[in-house]
Amino acid sequence: MKIKVLEDILEANDHIALQNRSLFDKSRVLVLNLMSAPGSGKTTLLETTIKSLGKEYKIGVIEGDIETTRDAERMEKLEIPIVQINTKSVCHLDASMIKGVIDDLPLEELDFLFIENVGNLVCPAEFKVGEHHKVMLLSVTEGDDKPLKYPLMFRESSVMLINKIDLLPYTDFSMESAKANARQINPQLEIIELSCRTDEGLSRWLDWLRGNLIS
Ligand SMILES: Nc1nc2c(ncn2[C@@H]2O[C@H](COP(=O)(O)OP(=O)(O)O)[C@@H](O)[C@H]2O)c(=O)[nH]1
Numbered sequence: 009m010k011i012k013v014l015e016d017i018l019e020a021n022d023h024i025a026l027q028n029r030s031l032f033d034k035s036r037v038l039v040l041n042l043m044s045a046p047g048s049g050k051t052t053l054l055e056t057t058i059k060s061l062g063k064e065y066k067i068g069v070i071e072g073d074i075e076t077t078r079d080a081e082r083m084e085k086l087e088i089p090i091v092q093i094n095t096k097s098v099c100h101l102d103a104s105m106i107k108g109v110i111d112d113l114p115l116e117e118l119d120f121l122f123i124e125n126v127g128n129l130v131c132p133a134e135f136k137v138g139e140h141h142k143v144m145l146l147s148v149t150e151g152d153d154k155p156l157k158y159p160l161m162f163r164e165s166s167v168m169l170i171n172k173i174d175l176l177p178y179t180d181f182s183m184e185s186a187k188a189n190a191r192q193i194n195p196q197l198e199i200i201e202l203s204c205r206t207d208e209g210l211s212r213w214l215d216w217l218r219g220n221l222i223s
């Protein structure tokens with residue numbers, strides 16, 4: 009019975025996600041659902057990305073958090089369209105939450121829309137929101153075994169960004185094992201190593217974004 013209820017919830021969510029997606033396609037905006045554990049660097053990555061691409065492209069952001077508008081306030085300085093969703097006790101964003109704020113964004117004007125999901129390695133991966141790609145961050149302080157322990161997010165993502173590589177000398181993180189573990193779960197996964205602190209590797213991420221733009 010429990011399984012049936014969960015299936016119904018996911019099916020209803022997928023239906024709304026498809027509606028969102030068709031709106032995004034119609035507006036020709038590339039939508040990326042950014043997921044990771046809390047503190048991996050999602051907001052920092054957005055700040056860095058917007059600083060680098062903001063002159064070339066029009067970018068919007070949806071910030072998802074359980075509580076507070078802190079991430080949206082961090083991003084406000086960048087003067088881009090931004091909407092905050094507080095999920096209260098819910099540990100992920102879902103398609104209806106995104107649908108509820110779409111009208112607050114100038115979709116037709118945007119090239120990219122980034123959705124920062126709630127920091128959590130489990131639930132966000134279960135709910136489509138209408139995105140074109142799921143992008144996940146794994147920072148080197150979290151350990152190279154995470155793809156095996158939390159496989160769904162790695163399986164669902166198109167890209168894995170391995171962030172905080174500036175901290176590698178201070179950790180026992182094995183880049184080789186992390187990549188092998190992730191590819192064991194998802195052989196198609198694009199993997200980009202970077203540091204939002206030093207900007208090392210950032211250009212590969214920016215190239216990936218440019219390459220996936222909807223023309
Ligand atoms: N050393 C280092 N710190 C980083 C990097 N990226 C983010 N951080 C720091 O990690 C902390 C959490 O970052 P934040 O962007 O808030 O993570 P979020 O919870 O995933 O949005 C902040 O103190 C950031 O300054 C990085 O590449 N290297």
Ligand SMILES: [Mg+2]
Nearest residue numbers: 050051079124
């Ligand atoms: Mg954040």
